[in-house]
Amino acid sequence: MRNLIVRLSGSGKATFLIAWLALSLASLAWAASTPLAGSPDEPAHIIKAASVVRGEFLGARANEPYYRSVEVPIGLSEASSWPCFMMNSSVSAACAPPTKSGLELRSALTSAGLYNPVYYVLIGWPSLFVPDAQLAVLAMRALSAILSSFFLAFVFVLLLRMAPRLIAGIAFFAALTPMVLFLNGSVSPNSLEIAAGAALAVGLLYFSLRFVSLNRNAILLVTTAAGILLANARGLSLLWLALIGIAVLVFVPWNNTLEILKEWRVRFAFGAMAAGAVFAAVWVITTGTLGSLGVYPGAGTNPLRALATMMLDRSADPGFVGYFGWLDTPAPNFTYFAWCALFGLVIVGALSTARGRPLVAAFLAFASVSIVPAVVQAASVQRSGYIWQGRYTLIAIVCALLIAAVASGATGVFEKIPPRVTSRIMTIVAILVTVGQLYAMDTAIRRYALPGSDTLFMFRTLLWSPPGGVVIWLVLMGVSMAMLIILWFGTYSAFGRTPASAIGMGTVDPVRPSLASTSSEKSTNSDFHR
Secondary structure, eight states: OHHHHHHHHHOHHHHHHHHHHHHHHHHHHHHHHSOTTOSTTHHHHHHHHHHHTTTOSSOEEOSSTTOEEEEEETTGGGGGGSOTTTTOTTSOGGGSOOOOBOOOEEEEEETTTTSOSHHHHHHOGGGGTOOBHHHHHHHHHHHHHHHHHHHHHHHHHHHTTTSOHHHHHHHHHHHSOHHHHHHHTSSOHHHHHHHHHHHHHHHHHHHHTTOOSSOHHHHHHHHHHHHHHHHTTSTTHHHHHHHHHHHHHHHSOHHHHHHHTTSHHHHHHHHHHHHHHHHHHHHHHHHTGGGOOOOOTTTTOOHHHHHHHHHHHSSSOGGGTOEETTTTEEOOHHHHHHHHHHHHHHHHHHHHHOOHHHHHHHHHHHHHHHHHHHHHHHHHHHHHOSOOOGGGGHHHHHHHHHHHHHHHHTTSTGGGSOHHHHHHHHHHHHHHHHHHHHHHHHHHHHHHHSTTOOTTGGGSOOSOOOTTOSHHHHHHHHHHHHHHHHHHHHSOSOTTOOOGGGGTTSSSOSSSOOOOOSHHHHHHOOOTTO
16 A cells, blocks of 8 residues: 555646645535625625636626626625625624525626736636526535635645655645645635745746656646646736746856746747736726735725834734635634744744755745835725735745745755654644644534534534535545645655755856766656646
8 A cells, every 4th residue: 555655646647636626625625615795705706707608808888887787697696695694703604694696697796896807707607507606606615615725736636756855845735725625625816826936836846946757848848737727727826927037046056047038938838928927918908906905904094004013013913824705704813823833933933944045035935025015005095995804915925934944854854854754744744634633624604504513513413504514525635634744744754856056055057966866766757747
């Protein structure tokens, strides 16, 4: 059995497919166990998606400011009335009205009317032929979950070949917070932004540092798609795209950058990403998306005061780890503890072991987590008030953790840890992650099914229950986490990993480093498409 796990973990294609399946199952568990419209602004995104796939990209001006009027199926047109429980954790999801069926069109209002249509085109098409509103929303959630999980599985495969499995696994599971999976299971472009941003950061590093253990054409193709989708995910996604590019340029030696730019396929990929970014920029400018955010508490605040408030009081947000529902259901304390420990391990590991350009890149990535939200919020606070939420920063946190793993892993420090100690640390991390994810989902479901109850609520008479009951989705989450952990444990350390000298910390040629020193390592490096 162990040999089978090791062989599966050593195959790029097998690892990717199993990781994609596991991440999709975890995201689908969240999709099924969250009531309709049970995530922030989901009704607006549902209506937007249903209108975009019918060719209505912007809709008409509405009487209410910051809203657009569009035509969508009758059942989905009432999505705004579904979250009767929002922002009130004492109200169960049983208060939601029954959904209607039918494909006849009705007018509906959406606050997402001016948003970039790319994400909505990808996930909205089930509404074209699924008359039942509940099934249509679940299908949209499933598409969003599978798409985002694709990019996260891509990250999982590459990261385990760019750094020793200890720090690579810790960083990946730290990045995979319950909030990330919760967003994956909802209709929200936030999920695609996070997953595509992570794939772009890791893909660019993998390609630029000249790793050879996987198919470079496949890596470049997925990285290009991630860059295009990231640029068009949300209004501020262009900013994150630029910051990821800057971090990679700082991390990678100039010789590597100049060398890869000589390849026509790289120039074509960058051209495609640039075209996607231009489209996104034109959309933002012509529609005025960033100027139609609405008005929230704090409007009129002095920008300098807002900057200080964001930097000092709101740099650490519970939404990084888990703030479910309409920001009315915090994750349990154990989950916060688990992920704070994971964050700390990665941050301390990177800042204490990385050197040179990788250290600077990791530092800049972590600094952006605090600085960028503060600057953006200060720029808009007088007009819009305090609108920034922790989930908006998740892309920065995820990318910073991944960059830090590659930076610290290149030093070779983690390879010197005795195998027994490595296994013990991995076991502790596996327990923290599994229990933390399950406890977070249990807390979120309980809030909707039987508010105020304890963890054994599923054995009582519930006010609301997800399709199939409660236990099945908790079991599915546990199985998916077990699949990822088994892959992690079965992965050899340093599959084709670049030595420290290859990224500017030694004298070896930084463009074509020696990537696998033993025949046994080379034999385990399978092609991505094998």
